[in-house]
Amino acid sequence: MFENRIEKLRERMKENCLDGVLLVGDPNRNYMSGFTGDESFAVIGLDRAIFITDSRFTEQAKSQVKDFEIRQYNGKIEEFLSDVVEELEIKTLGFEEDILTFDKYCLYAKNLSCKLVPMEGMVEQIRIIKDSDEVAAIKKAASIADEAFMKILQFVKPGMTEREVGVELEYWLKKFGASGLSFPSIVASGERSSLPHGQATDKVIRMGDFLTLDFGCVYNDYCSDMTRTIVMGNATEKMTEVYNIVLKAQEAALKSFKPGVTGSEVDKVGRDIIKENGYGNYFGHGLGHGVGREIHENPRVSPMGNTVLRAGMVVTDEPGIYLPNEFGVRIEDLVVITENGCEVLSKSPKDMIFI
Numbered sequence: 001m002f003e004n005r006i007e008k009l010r011e012r013m014k015e016n017c018l019d020g021v022l023l024v025g026d027p028n029r030n031y032m033s034g035f036t037g038d039e040s041f042a043v044i045g046l047d048r049a050i051f052i053t054d055s056r057f058t059e060q061a062k063s064q065v066k067d068f069e070i071r072q073y074n075g076k077i078e079e080f081l082s083d084v085v086e087e088l089e090i091k092t093l094g095f096e097e098d099i100l101t102f103d104k105y106c107l108y109a110k111n112l113s114c115k116l117v118p119m120e121g122m123v124e125q126i127r128i129i130k131d132s133d134e135v136a137a138i139k140k141a142a143s144i145a146d147e148a149f150m151k152i153l154q155f156v157k158p159g160m161t162e163r164e165v166g167v168e169l170e171y172w173l174k175k176f177g178a179s180g181l182s183f184p185s186i187v188a189s190g191e192r193s194s195l196p197h198g199q200a201t202d203k204v205i206r207m208g209d210f211l212t213l214d215f216g217c218v219y220n221d222y223c224s225d226m227t228r229t230i231v232m233g234n235a236t237e238k239m240t241e242v243y244n245i246v247l248k249a250q251e252a253a254l255k256s257f258k259p260g261v262t263g264s265e266v267d268k269v270g271r272d273i274i275k276e277n278g279y280g281n282y283f284g285h286g287l288g289h290g291v292g293r294e295i296h297e298n299p300r301v302s303p304m305g306n307t308v309l310r311a312g313m314v315v316t317d318e319p320g321i322y323l324p325n326e327f328g329v330r331i332e333d334l335v336v337i338t339e340n341g342c343e344v345l346s347k348s349p350k351d352m353i354f355i
């Protein structure tokens, strides 16, 4: 599997006149190598690949990283890298310009004999299509989130704080097998539900509040992401109206996912429904985003999303309406694009849930 990924990368390296790349970011380096640790370096040349780590990770790298020569460094990494670059006869080395810090860039530019060239998302473009193992990990992460959500429906009561609900949610995510969270959970109630990214606070959840839960977990290094908005007690007519518009937009967008359409076309399907119903000014973010090793990756499903969707891409569908100082609603599913449309990985109910 990793050999296959390395071969795909080498094809792109050749097209871009690179005879080596340096991967330091966890998502790209670990995707290419199978490593699950951090703070290590993958140098991939056109016919050899060298994995550089320190004594904390050498044993782990030897068991996980099969398609690389493993080297342990002590002392100055720039000198060690310089030797590896010369050993592999690399003249033009690609680097992750969005990850390598400026001070490290300067250090390597000074010490390495090769030219340093930005990779412009070369590995991310390969990562955009998920293979069956990756989809299986994301599916598992999504099903853990569904299970934890069911626990929260039994747990949450008016009078609890958002923080209490957040902690309980995280407990169940881990209990059901997650290694961690995809991002700090959003637990936003009442007027705070109009904050699209309102993290849990000490605010008490009251009768009549909407409660938005946006959360995800990590399983085998892959993320899930879902949002549900539930009602504490009873909803007003306006709450019900807004909820149903968001749900209609979310379901229409779900039906429009298929290979060949762009992210912006799907975004428009959901956005138009919200606009037609008079709430266009209250939906400010993109309809969705790619999910994988990172919680936000390509393709973007937004007005700017010009990537053509293809089978194997994993994206979210999450329209929302946010009325400042009143309330907000967002409903989000995680989907994988298939040959004919999409498969929805989030299974939690979407009809209005009353606690």
Ligand SMILES: [Mn+2]
Residues within 6 Å of the ligand: 225, 226, 316, 318, 332
């Ligand atoms: Mn999301």
